[in-house]
Amino acid sequence: MSAVDEVGGVAEAPPLRLAVIDLGAVRHNVQAVRALVGPAEVMAVVKANGYGHGAVQVARAAIDAGATWLGVADLDEALALRDAGLDVPVLAWLHGPQAGFTQAVLRSIDVGVSSVRQLDAIAATVAELRREVGAVARVQLKIDTGLGRNGACEAEWSALFGRAAELERSGEVVVTGLFSHLSNTSDEEDRAQLARLHSAVEQARVAGVVPPIIHLASTAGALRLPETRLSMVRLGIGMYGLSPFDDATSADLGLRPAMRVEGRVISVKRVPTGSAVSYGYTYRTSAESTLALVALGYADGIPRLGSNRAPVSIGGERFRVSGRIAMDQFVADVHDASVAVGDRVVLFGDPRDGHPSAEEWAEAAETINYEIVTRVGQRIERRYVS
Template sequence: MSALGEAVVDLDAIASNVRTIASIAGTELMAVVKADGFGHGAVPVARAALLAGAGWLGVTSASEALALRSAGITAPTLSWLHRPDDDFDQLIAAGVDVGVSTTTHLQAVVDAAHRLGVPATVQLKADTGLSRNGAAGDDWPELVGWARKYEVEGGIRVRGVWSHLADADAPGSPGLASQVAVFEEALRVARSAGLDPDLVHLANSAAALAAPRTRFDLCRIGLALYGVDPFGGTGPGDVGLRAAMTLRTTVVNVKRVPAGTGVSYGPGYVTGAPTTLALLPLGYADGLTRAAEGRAEVWLGGRRRPIVGRIAMDQCVVDVGDLPVAIGDRVVVFGPDRGDHAQPTVAEWARWAGTNPHEILTGVGARVARDHLHERAETS
């Protein structure tokens, strides 16, 4: 391990998760690789997911989409969050589908298509209750009306109509049925305007696993792609997802201290008895959020041991008691649950920090090396 810490990413786990979710959903899948593949590495994750059968890739930004194209990945890709003054020329030239939620964005895409002399492929997003992006109310009929006009004129092709669910991770939520109904009405309005989308999609990871009515033509899988239960243990049970990332490091200093020793800033922790402290070269700049202080544990010396004191930017301290720990010993911050509840998981770190696993995974910093296991040379 040359870096102070490394995130080991098992690409076979990514592939296994694609196959598992596809067998449950029974639809085509879009592998969501935004935020550098949830911190796992967008390009290797995309390749692994495509080789396992995913038909689409999903990203948030133009830069993410173009990075995939620069890596030689030509698979169908949707990019869905843009400023009106983004460089749509590059997206259109690269064959990337553009998510469109407002007439302002639609006009910008059409203008870019006219400059290039080729139609842009767009996917129109309806707001069905999340109140983020997407067109709602009277804005939706206006958006689809203009889209149909530009499609007839040859400026665009409307490939898809889609939306995003607000509470699919709460099984049985009445809001889920309401959102599906709103989406179905939005789809009816679009078709009444003359649009005939090839692709209709609503389901995210949780819906792909547990809400058949949401699946339509395609399911977008984010968190589940990386092997994390989107229900946080409250959903339909273990479906066989495999966590793809293990965050690990090594001990860089060890010291025996007496009772009453302050640890880290403050000090935020004082030893209650003689003990051994192990220093880890990872801190909140590397993804070990301070919000988990007082609760977080790591796997060291064959057992769980607590992080004590304040987590600093670059380092943290573990109280190992009387364990025979030495400099260079391996430490697992989080990794797959192997059924024995031994090493901590990303879901536990999220619970300790009062957040979701998405934030923990994407928070693993850039100076943590990524080691991709089972990477294949093929591109798609």
Template sequence: MDTTAAPTTPPAHRPTATVPAGVSGCVEIDLSAISDNVRELRRRAGDAEVMAVVKADGYGHGALPAARAALAGGATWLGVAQLAEALTLRGAGVEAPMLTWLYVPGAEVEAALRADIDVTISADWQLRQVLDAARSIGSPARVHLKVDTGLARNGAFGAAWSDLVRGAAAAAAEQAIEVVGVWSHFAYADAPDHPTVRQQQERFVEAVAELEREGVHPQLRHLANSAATLTNPSAHYDLVRPGLAVYGLSPTPDLGSSADYGLREAMRLVARLSLVKDIPQGQGVSYGHSYLTDRDTRLGLVPLGYSDGIPRNASNAGPALLDGRRLTIAGRVCMDQFLLDLGPDATAEPGDEVVLFGAGALGEPTAEDWAAATGTISYEIITRVGARVPRYYVEGQG
């Protein structure tokens, strides 16, 4: 399979759903974009399998519809952080191979094993808990061992890895567990030339070799997240684990946009104006009057706020698109609303649609634009959109 960059240009058009009548705002999610993004990631992954990460409710897109769209696009695995997320997907009828990696003592490991969910082991206590669960159900547990190669987050580090390897090898010899995979996570994958990238890969190879010296030969070695999937073929191994890129956003915006990687954004956040009114020059706007009108103008009220996931520090910074014009939030973002300075000649009316973020190829503000405006990352922008904002699913023309 060709792993070079394809001269793909995401479609510049897709159907855009209007906000339903009476709804203040909504998230429109293009499931075909998710499927197409996974196809592109699969192409770039070469011979490696693709695990689509659908944690955090599918990065705000809805875990179940995102999982189904990703599988339709060629993903062969699904990944979720929390054990409860995995159980929810299984309960909804998703049968694909699935890995989970975050749980605490007392978690429902036995329920996960009964549901054919692979669990991660990062510490001796987890190995003991998984062994207890496996013995309880009377069949081997499918596990992936996680080594900390330098992120200093989840995973066994240093001597603890060696201890875990020995314990896992003994359990595998007893056929209490099946070590399906071994994995780790990059600290600087979004900066592929950073020296830690090579260091972590070298440590990962050493960790796998240590495991194999104990007689354990996992089927899957996996290290690459979205950024490494797109920029570092040497880290693809047997499986890649893209998350953000599945949803059409670039994990390395300094190196390339979504379009540069052949991806397209799956999420649009759209609202309706609830009020338009004339305001004189010199009037302070919203709490603290951090914005003053510099001429007689019209203001438009958008009925979404920080309780809906609009960052409060988007005050006087967040972009929006109204009737083809780029605008910026005027004044502070409130709990349920914010304002736009529409200009003195604006003809906008209550009910008119405002795009907060969507498809860059359509000239809309993007989640990355919002991230840049608020000093964060696009991951946070899309995952923070609250449950009060309804999701609507469409199939675009990809």
């Protein structure tokens, strides 16, 4: 039978797979961090489709809450923000060897540069564009202070700063910032990185480059190491209401998780003692029991490592995934609980609402909460609430 609404029409069936994104929580989290780190500015990091939450929607909420910059990994992500009408400063910092910078220059996207080669490529782009239109590239110098990933290493700083100063003097680029990234290994290690950043800033000044914005800290540094806040902090995982720490929950930090992932029970069956469940028979019922089938699987980003360990909530009661998570579905042994086809199944959300947390799923899957939310697949419908 079809569900019928109060005026006699057919009610919309609930989606099979759903991620509810609370933009009110995003705004709350931005405002909470802004109040803590001010006068430092806040860059809202919306790379990887806003950590799976939706880059454009989260970006708008963050700007509404007082973020002044947006951060993404690559230029395609930055251009998508521009296409959506977001005209605030945007920084993109990860580029392939053949990356083209034309649209970045034309659309005022700040390009994070980690080498003289990248600076030369940007200068060549500006020279080509100036044949038809006046153009100046906005760049931020990315240096490696000890993380060992992207960024110019110390032996390259002199050449990078010298070339940047030369291009600023010729009017081809404007250096809007200088930045690095903490390892978050320990306060001692992070302070050592901060000292190296200060050294780099001084070397840049001597070379003739004086960037107006210096930034180093992401959520972890911003919350626990005030001296790393500098001109601006990059707010990533904290904006989505998740903790970057093993010893503090979201609630401890005054943050609200923004994502709730849920599905529906699509089948219920009563089975005898010893019934095996899913591939490999890694789970068998210990008594006569009820099995609830949920149409979510690793194709939707639900980690297979959560098999037999990860929690779910049905009707406000906690159960465990039972047996191996498959591509499109998993089973929960609900024992003698009253569960029916169509019941809502919450995988993770805000623990204050009684839901399992992304951290619990991360522990079950031997990973981190960042990965749990970021991997949520596109087959899962996103709905936005405030």
